[in-house]
Every structure is written in C-alpha cells, then in structure tokens.
Amino acid sequence: MTDLQPVLDHIDARSDEYVRRVMDYVSHPSISAQNIGIRDVCNLLLDMLGKLGMQPEAIETPGHPFVLARYDVSPDKPTILLYGHYDVQPPEPLELWTSDPFTPEIRDGRIWARGIGDNKGQHFAQILALEAHLAVHGTLPCNVIFLLEGEEEIGSPQIADFIRAHKDRLACDLVVTADGPLHSSGAPVLTYGVRGVVAFELHARTAGRDAHSGNYGGVMPNAIWTLVHLLSTMKTPEGEITIDGLHDPIIPPTNAEIAAMADLPLDVEDLMQDMGMHRLDAPADRPFWERLMFRPTLTINGLHGGYGGAGGKTVLPAEAIAKCDIRLVEAMTPDQVIACVRDHVARHAPEGDVEVVASEGMLPSKTPFDAKWGPVIQASIQAARGQKPLVYPCVGGSLPDYVFTKILGVPAYVTPYANADEANHAPNENMEVALFLQGIRSGAALLDHIGRA
C-alpha cells in the first residue's frame, strides 16, 4: 500500500465535481491569436493556484503573460516542472460546431469545448492531481513548479527568452508536459523528444520581367528552371539530402532507441490507405520510425512561379519562389543548417539568380533514455492506467521543448491525456470524460512516483 491509493480514491469519488469544474474553466475563452480573454483566464489560474498555497504570479512579457507557481516541500525531494498552456486556438469556423465552443456540453461521453483537449483540460487535470494530493496528505510528494504559457497557439514567441531570463526560478529536475493525444488504440504514450525545424525561401530572379517563350526561349534564363536545377542538387530522387555538412552533427539512434522503435505499433498499409498514398517516400529501405525520429527532412512547402491559371500561356517566367522547411534531429541546429544551405546555394545556383531568406527556426529536443526519470514516469502511467505506455524516442513534429532540455538543461517528457480524435485546432474539439479523469489519476501517480524516486 502506497500513499497514492487514497489520492486515487479521492479523485475517483469526485469525478462529477471535477468535470463540472473543468467545464467551467473551458467556458472562459482565452484566444491568444485574437487577444480575447487572456487576462481573465490568467486571473482564474492565479486564483486557483493561490487557493492551493502556490503563491502564483503572472509574469509579463512583450506578449501574453506566463503564469508561474510553485509548491516546495523539501530541498531533498526532486522538483518537477509541469508545463502547459492556457491559450486556445480561435474557434472559427463557428458554423461547423455542433454546440457553442465556449458553452461546454457533454454528449456521447465527451466534453465538447474549445481548449478542452488543447490544453486546458490537460493542465487542469494536473492542477486537480495536485489539489487531490494536498487534500489527502496535506502536502505533495515532491516539489512542483507550474509554468503555464499564454502564447503556445501562436508559436511560443517568448518562451525561449522567458526561460533564459528566469532560469534560476525554474531550476528543476525534470519537465513533464501533458499535451496532445494518446495513441489511436487508446494506449498511453510517453515521448522523449521532438524534431526541430528551420524554414527558408529561395527567391529566384533571372530577368526584369517575364517574356514570350518563343521570342526569348533559349536566350533568357527561366527562374523556375533555376529553382528546379538548384533544388535537384539538394536532395536525390532516392531521398538523400545532399547539402554538404548538413548531416554532420546527427546523433544516430542508440540500441535502446532502435529497440523502442521496433516495439511501436505500425500498420503502414493502413496509413497509406488513410493518406491516399500509393508509395512511401524514398528511400524505400529506411525503417518507418527512423524516418520520423532520427532523420532530417527537406520539404518543399510550396513552389510558385509563372502561369498557373486555366489552359496554357507561353510565358518564360523571370521570377519564382520555393518555400522549404528542414526538420532537424539531434544535434543539428538552425544556424548550422542555414549556413550549409547558403553555402550550397552559393556553389550550385547560377551567380546572381537566387537569394536565400531564412527564418529563425527551432532546435530539436532529445531526452536520453538513460536519464533517470523515463522509467519512473512509465511506472506512474502503469500505476494510474494499468497499462504500459508506448515509448516514442522522438516525434516528427516540432515543439519548443529545447527550452527545457537545452536552456534549463534537464530531461523533458511529454505524456498526453486527450483522445486521438480530440479535434484540436478544428471545430468540435472534445475530450472523453473518462480520459480527463484518467489524466487526473495519471497526474497524481506522476507526482507520487517522482517523489519516491
């Protein structure tokens, strides 16, 4: 018998109350992109966390404030930082919602409301887990820092500066984020990393104006041909990126990570059917999960030049633009990658044809398997849900988790509480009531296991 069971019992006995309270919480809009309700929800959180004795603060930034709160039990205990975000996506298009996005309803065992999955329902579950521990034991199993952001849905423009500026106050042993969905099978998930990303544009200009393809064809260079030939030097048809130096920093998967990838469920036929794909991307022989977790990509997000209307137009285009992104794996960096791209373009494009315009980018994040906390969190998930999580060494997308692993310098994990069909960023966002309650239990078990580790 551990200290956890009475906390779980406390949670299970209060499910109706918790559901009512989360429905109240998500009834308050907090739309960062439209600057609607941010201060209201910020104040709600200050009130809520204050009642738990956490002395919360709203810390101003050039954008929306961060909510920071802490509960210290002992310097001998580990400190966990729980990250979440209290802003939500805009609800539009409103006409596609079955019920009002900010008038939460329960139907078919789900709560329907903007932000219930992404991310208010998930961090509210963490807050309730903390409340339950305090109610049962009068204290927490470990030191806890809450960090709740108000700009995640607009790309977290302040988070890196914020973490750098408040590094001392944020000192901790690990960061855990409850965000995103469980596996579509319903299995819980624990994620150790994300790919980084950097975007750039290739602006090609080969003449002052478009020309007639007959009168100038063979004489005037074509900006689209410039991009086609340049891009074709950057990646082979066999799927290998051929930009010198780009791969140099890459850390290949460890044996443990290779084993974890092999354990993940995979139905490629099903995925291909779902996406309408008749083949996988090249190279054909690269293991599926390695493509998404341990390899960079060079994606052309868009290429536009010349005539695109109905029928034909015998024009010779003087201008074309390619928009690209590169997903980065450990230990690539946006600066390193863009330097390689610039160097490549300088060596391969006709002189004067192409300008490279780069964005700032985001570092990848990777928590090693041998960090102490991974097995602890896995055990806590097993304790709360009776099921081992699927372990993802990395996911293909990009989140600013590097601010924890690279700026704070601690292990960072993501373990989601929402259903796979939560419809975040879409109309009819929802969260299964049972999964919301499981989230509270998971949060309680997490604190308990960290405290005993």
Add this chain to the structure above:
Amino acid sequence: MTDLQPVLDHIDARSDEYVRRVMDYVSHPSISAQNIGIRDVCNLLLDMLGKLGMQPEAIETPGHPFVLARYDVSPDKPTILLYGHYDVQPPEPLELWTSDPFTPEIRDGRIWARGIGDNKGQHFAQILALEAHLAVHGTLPCNVIFLLEGEEEIGSPQIADFIRAHKDRLACDLVVTADGPLHSSGAPVLTYGVRGVVAFELHARTAGRDAHSGNYGGVMPNAIWTLVHLLSTMKTPEGEITIDGLHDPIIPPTNAEIAAMADLPLDVEDLMQDMGMHRLDAPADRPFWERLMFRPTLTINGLHGGYGGAGGKTVLPAEAIAKCDIRLVEAMTPDQVIACVRDHVARHAPEGDVEVVASEGMLPSKTPFDAKWGPVIQASIQAARGQKPLVYPCVGGSLPDYVFTKILGVPAYVTPYANADEANHAPNENMEVALFLQGIRSGAALLDHIGRA
C-alpha cells in the same frame, strides 16, 4: 525601265487618298475574341475585292469566315497567295488609349488605331498595291489569291482544316504574309520560317491530401519533389534537353543559313539591359541566333504546388502542376515530341505519381533558302525601299505557317510593313504613315518581281 515605275508613281501620287481609306477601314471594329464587327468588316472586304474584279467569297467555318478572292491573269504566270487577317485584338484597357481605338487619328506622323499595324493596315496595303497595278496596267503581273482570316488573334483554330478542305482552290507557287514589324533600326525584314510549339502539363499527385511536414516528413512523398526531380532529368543545368529521341528529326542550319545568321545585327548587351538579364540562358557558348532559330526549347511556363502565401506554412504538398512548352524546329513534330515526353516520364517519374496532359501543338515551318522565290522577294524589297532586307532563316515564335509549307506544300515568306513600336496587342497601336505607304510600294514591287521571275 520596268512596268513597276508607273505603278509606284501612281501610288506616290495618291498617298493622301490611301491614308484616308485605310483610316476608314480600321474605324470598323472586327474583334474576333468578342465577336464584334466581324461580319461588317468581312462585307467591307467582299465589296472592296469585288470592285477589283476578284469575285471574292466569305467561306464559312465553325468559327469566323475566311475571305477568299483571286485574280487570274495566265496559267503561264506564277500564282502568289497573299495571307493576312482582318480580325483585331480587343482594345481594352480603353483608359490607356490617347485617342479612341476605332476613331483613327494622325499624330506625329503616325496613324493611331486598333488593327492599323496588326494586321489591317498591312493587308490593306497589299490590296492597294493590287489596285494600283490594275489602275495603271489594267491587269496584274501574276496570278493573285487573297486569303484573309477572321480568327488569327484567337489562335487560328480553323486554318489547318480550312487549308486542307480548300487545297485545290488555294494551289499557288508561294505564300507571302505582310505582318509584324520591321527591325527596330527601320530595316526591312524577310523571314523564312517559324518554330513550332507544343504544350503539356505534368500533374503530380503523391497522396490524397496535404499533410503536416513534421508528422509526415520522411514518410509521405512530396508532389513538388516529384516534379523537381522529374524536370531535372529533362534538361541539364547546362541547357541541354535530355529527353531521348526529341532531337532526332532536327535539321541543322545550312551554311547559307549560318551565314545569314552571322549577317544579322545583334547587340546582346543592349538586349540584356532591356530585359533586366544578368546572364544569357545556358549554354553560354551557343550562338545567339541559333538558340532562337535552330534549337528546341523546354520552357517551364509555370510550376505551382503547396503554399504560396505570406510567411511560411509547414505543409507537405500532395499535388503540384507544371505547365511547359517546347518550341520545335524543323523537322520536329508535336506528336513525335509528346511521344518522347510520355516515354521519358514513364521511365523517370515514380510509378503512379505523374500524369502527362498534352495539347495539340503546331508544327514548325521552314522555307529553304534554295527555293526560287527568296531572292526574288529580296530584290522586290530593294526595288520598293532602296534597302536590302535583313534575312531571318527563322524566328523564335510560332505561327501556323506550316499550313502553307506543309499542307499546301509551297514556300512561305513573311515580310512586315509596320514599325517596330507598333504596339500591337497593346493600347495606342499605331503605324507610321510613311511605312504604310512603303508597304503599298513593297506590295506593288512584290507582284511585279514575282510576275517577272
């Protein structure tokens, strides 16, 4: 002393009358694209050619009618077919015209009106040349067929069928077209050929829908990459088209054609400055005129796929389209070229990714230097203008001249009468009065020289 001088004198004595008459002719709109005034101008021509004793006919087609007229002097004399078109471009945007497009004015020694250069002023000059011969000599130096089209400005969709259907009535020894501008120096021009053209689209689809570049990057194929890699196999950065079989039928320039190209005026620096080009298209060592006259092109007219708006979007596009045209030189054909393209795509694109959608295309046209009539026409130009013409073995653009060289099977020449800044297809179309009158003289000299050849 020849029979020509009194005809030229007759023309020179009637310049005011001729200018008045051409201004009346172009005051009647005949806009094929908008179906405005076509029948009126057709009837004007029937009346005009009838008065010359030519028994003209308007021959119906599924589109606008052709006007066909003939004057036979003797089966022992050569027969020249004079081609022109009585339709004009739409005048819009009207607000950019200094004077009304269909209320001709004379300013600065030019007649300003839609169609004065392209092509009503030029074929009207031919008609007046004929009238002058008849007035002076009561007959013509040779047999003459007039063929005036009403759909040139919408791409001559009926002309090939028309020529095939009326081949016997159109039997002749040569075709001469007065259309287009003189050289910018004012020098007269004689052209022996045009490039053909065929357009095709490459439709790439690699999945049923676009996807997130992080979640699917490395797994889902990218339709733009498919096109980039496919296109890069079709032409090298060094400017060589690498589609098997495409070049097989090409007839290289003769020594006489090479000599003619070397005689043409050329200021590459000036052209580059005018077009805002910092380099010529590859390959750098290919002679300038050969690029336009004796080499095919593969032009990407447009390539569009994925995101093209402001900022970035981390999308992995499932669909992209490239629109291309290939300019053909003698003796390439659209069918041969498209067969090569289809074969190339089948061998180089990932299976199932790309569909080729081809248009019908237009054959090239080439009249050999050793055909009898070239020197005769050159001498007639010298006689009318006191200046030898610049001789172009070919021009880069495409016109359906093949209907004369390949369907009728006779030499075909183009010799323009308008000024280089005629602004055809643009607001403020104009023709220098002096050049209009030179055109009548040139037309008269042409008939005279053909008759004596």
